[in-house]
Amino acid sequence: MQLTLEFGGGLDLLCQSVKIHHVDVTPNVENGKLTLRDLLSWVRTSLIKERPEMFMKGDSVRPGILVLVNDCDWELCGGHDTELEEKDVVVFISTLHGG
Amino acid sequence: MEEGKRAVGRLCSICSQRRPALKRPKTLEQICRECFYAVFEEEIHRVIMENHLFKAGERIAVAASGGKDSTVLAYVLSELNRRHDYGLDLFLLSVDEGITGYRDDSLETVKRNEIQYGLPLKVVSYKDLYGWTMDEIVKVIGLKNNCTFCGVFRRQALDRGAALLKVDKLVTGHNADDMAETVLLNILRGDIARLSRCTFIMTGEDGPIPRCKPFKYTYEKEIYAYFKKLDYFSTECIYSPNAYRGFAREFIKDLERIRPQAILDIIRSGEDFRISSSTRMPDQGTCERCGYISSQKLCKACVLLEGLNRGLPKLGISRTREAINGSERLHKTGRLPKAEAERPILQSKPCGNLEF
Numbered sequence: 001m002q003l004t005l006e007f008g009g010g011l012d013l014l015c016q017s018v019k020i021h022h023v024d025v026t027p028n029v030e031n032g033k034l035t036l037r038d039l040l041s042w043v044r045t046s047l048i049k050e051r052p053e054m055f056m057k058g059d060s061v062r063p064g065i066l067v068l069v070n071d072c073d074w075e076l077c078g079g080h081d082t083e084l085e086e087k088d089v090v091v092f093i094s095t096l097h098g099g
Numbered sequence: 100m101e102e103g104k105r106a107v108g109r110l111c112s113i114c115s116q117r118r119p120a121l122k123r124p125k126t127l128e129q130i131c132r133e134c135f136y137a138v139f140e141e142e143i144h145r146v147i148m149e150n151h152l153f154k155a156g157e158r159i160a161v162a163a164s165g166g167k168d169s170t171v172l173a174y175v176l177s178e179l180n181r182r183h184d185y186g187l188d189l190f191l192l193s194v195d196e197g198i199t200g201y202r203d204d205s206l207e208t209v210k211r212n213e214i215q216y217g218l219p220l221k222v223v224s225y226k227d228l229y230g231w232t233m234d235e236i237v238k239v240i241g242l243k244n245n246c247t248f249c250g251v252f253r254r255q256a257l258d259r260g261a262a263l264l265k266v267d268k269l270v271t272g273h274n275a276d277d278m279a280e281t282v283l284l285n286i287l288r289g290d291i292a293r294l295s296r297c298t299f300i301m302t303g304e305d306g307p308i309p310r311c312k313p314f315k316y317t318y319e320k321e322i323y324a325y326f327k328k329l330d331y332f333s334t335e336c337i338y339s340p341n342a343y344r345g346f347a348r349e350f351i352k353d354l355e356r357i358r359p360q361a362i363l364d365i366i367r368s369g370e371d372f373r374i375s376s377s378t379r380m381p382d383q384g385t386c387e388r389c390g391y392i393s394s395q396k397l398c399k400a401c402v403l404l405e406g407l408n409r410g411l412p413k414l415g416i417s418r419t420r421e422a423i424n425g426s427e428r429l430h431k432t433g434r435l436p437k438a439e440a441e442r443p444i445l446q447s448k449p450c451g452n453l454e455f
Contacts (some may be wrong), residue, residue, distance in 0.1 A: 071405045
């Protein structure tokens with residue numbers, strides 16, 4: 001599944017200082033679906049090169065990191081269970097440092 | 100795109116027409132982008148009016164770092180000033196700490212903002228004011244207390260810049276999350292003097308340049324959502340390991356995830372604290388050397404600067420009074436009397452952001 005991932009607010013530093021990643025993520029083999037939960041663990045293993053604890057806490061993103069799916073607050077589209085679709089844009093912005 | 104499908108078919112709870120894009124932490128309402136911009140601006144306007152932050156004809160400096168808070172603040176204030184006819188003369192005021200690869204980049208953002216919003220910009224630098232850049236200071240003192248130097252110097256630099264601009268007030272972009280964090284930190288440090296005033300929306304009204312915080316009740320999340328349409332700079336300060344504040348910050352965000360209202364409740368708690376009358380509060384005076392407001396003989400910036408210039412950079416950074424008064428005594432008696440140990444004088448602020 002082709003997705004665009006954006007990392008902002010310093011999170012880009014965790015993935016080689018690249019802010020925008022065009023990625024191809026394989027959906028779940030059983031149901032062919034890809035949820036935000038699946039994507040988080042994929043990002044953690046495949047994209048984050050250092051200090052993963054800056055991105056994840058437990059099995060979620062760290063509190064203070066905003067997640068947007070196609071410009072929509074992830075709290076509105078189902079949180080972890082949001083089902084992603086082809087060409088979706090997912091944005092992660094850390095608010096944990098100053099502005 | 101088809102975000103509507105994901106938003107469970109619901110509509111914006113304000114206009115009932117468009118798909119919601121944001122869940123407001125303050126009210127848990129689900130609202131669309133257009134309504135969000137409108138209520139965001141309207142709330143800031145209300146805070147300004149209810150607290151009588153400005154008077155017509157005043158000259159106001161926006162402390163601008165190029166980061167999200169001050170960028171949104173400068174933009175919203177200039178919009179509201181036009182829309183509601185506040186009659187304010189607005190300026191941008193930036194501090195150049197002299198941090199290569201950080202502040203020089205963010206200053207470029209402020210310079211663009213100057214043009215985009217048509218607000219005159221004044222930049223004051225540590226090098227000009229103190230003779231040292233942060234890069235030079237870090238070379239001498241290392242990465243341990245650098246945030247102390249930066250915070251103390253910035254606070255004063257802003258006042259000096261504001262005086263040069265001859266403004267009546269300085270506004271800063273401190274938001275609700277910042278304030279909740281500061282309330283907690285002041286409790287953790289037992290800093291009663293600061294606890295009692297850190298929630299004031301306006302401070303220093305008796306001094307030459309009052310400061311105010313129009314974003315006192317504004318959630319950081321909403322500032323991010325708002326500034327998505329603006330030009331801003333976001334990179335962490337390269338010298339910023341302020342661990343203690345970091346923990347407080349993370350704790351606040353943990354609470355927010357469970358119950359967003361917690362942030363406003365912490366601010367409310369801070370506001371409602373009653374400080375016992377037997378608590379001794381420091382007397383405000385002025386610095387003998389530079390005339391800046393100070394509760395000691397010398398202001399914190401002068402003590403720190405003296406340490407730097409004399410090659411004793413540790414001077415003034417410990418929590419006891421080893422500021423000038425103490426260090427003189429130290430020379431005479433060889434030790435610092437225990438009773439002199441005192442509340443910390445400085446406001447240790449993290450760097451890289453708007454913590455002035």
